[in-house]
Amino acid sequence: MLKVDAIDLHYGAAQALRRVSMEARPGEVTCVLGRNGVGKTSLMRAIIGQQRASAGSIAWEGAALDGLSPHQRARRGVAIAPQGREIFPLLTVRENLETGYAPLKRTERSIPDDIFSLFPVLREMMRRRGGDLSGGQQQQLAIARALVTRPRLILLDEPTEGIQPSIIKDIGRAIRYLRERGDMAIVLVEQYFDFARELADRFYILDRGEVALSGDATGLDAPEVKRLLTV
Numbered sequence: 001m002l003k004v005d006a007i008d009l010h011y012g013a014a015q016a017l018r019r020v021s022m023e024a025r026p027g028e029v030t031c032v033l034g035r036n037g038v039g040k041t042s043l044m045r046a047i048i049g050q051q052r053a054s055a056g057s058i059a060w061e062g063a064a065l066d067g068l069s070p071h072q073r074a075r076r077g078v079a080i081a082p083q084g085r086e087i088f089p090l091l092t093v094r095e096n097l098e099t100g101y102a103p104l105k106r107t108e109r110s111i112p113d114d115i116f117s118l119f120p121v122l123r124e125m126m127r128r129r130g131g132d133l134s135g136g137q138q139q140q141l142a143i144a145r146a147l148v149t150r151p152r153l154i155l156l157d158e159p160t161e162g163i164q165p166s167i168i169k170d171i172g173r174a175i176r177y178l179r180e181r182g183d184m185a186i187v188l189v190e191q192y193f194d195f196a197r198e199l200a201d202r203f204y205i206l207d208r209g210e211v212a213l214s215g216d217a218t219g220l221d222a223p224e225v226k227r228l229l230t231v
């Protein structure tokens with residue numbers, strides 16, 4: 001289980017997160033929702049170790065992650081498909097996927113087959129450069145690259161942002177498949193409430209760096225959520 005306990009995060013003098021706590025369990029989709037700039041990506045950066053929390057602690061599978069580098073966290077099974085995808089435009093699709101080998105032992109370095117069942121277009125595009133793919137294809141590649149690392153915790157930061165509806169459906173299907181596999185905790189960051197609502201087991205809504213509302217998806221107060229997500 002992922003356990004984020006009362007973290008603060010600062011950029012210089014500006015505070016982006018204030019006593020944020022959350023949990024995410026294997027076999028579940030945990031959604032982090034909120035408007036632009038409320039701190040969702042900062043929370044993801046704190047979990048993967050790209051940004052240091054100034055207070056609080058983060059534990060995964062019962063062990064503290066605090067003080068570990070992003071690479072060490074990747075070796076503990078933590079992966080992200082980042083906002084903006086961060087595909088290497090000059091590398092081929094295959095080479096982009098192979099960058100996911102970095103945290104793996106030599107014997108584990110292969111591309112899992114189910115990636116191509118989830119995103120068949122990637123098989124067709126293996127020799128194309130990342131930069132030649134459409135935005136939606138790049139998003140699928142970013143998720144696939146995270147899956148190559150064999151994560152037990154995967155963070156998906158706004159995977160539907162700027163993506164056409166047919167690919168949003170494919171991504172939703174992939175998330176359901178991963179949840180049903182049951183061996184992975186999935187954290188989905190979203191602004192698109194209807195997409196999140198269909199997938200979420202539990203949710204956290206951030207507002208100005210704090211958790212404003214959280215709970216089971218079944219008890220979700222949709223009008224209150226919509227109010228928190230509307231500018």
Ligand SMILES: Nc1ncnc2c1ncn2[C@@H]1O[C@H](COP(=O)(O)OP(=O)(O)OP(=O)(O)O)[C@@H](O)[C@H]1O
Pocket residue numbers: 011014016034035036037038039040041042043083191
């Ligand atoms: N590298 C940075 N340096 C300084 N301030 C930053 C930096 N990154 C984010 N911020 C600020 O921290 C706050 C939270 O930003 P963050 O990107 O975490 O929000 P978000 O909810 O992910 O927004 P979005 O939906 O736009 O991605 C914002 O006020 C933002 O301007």
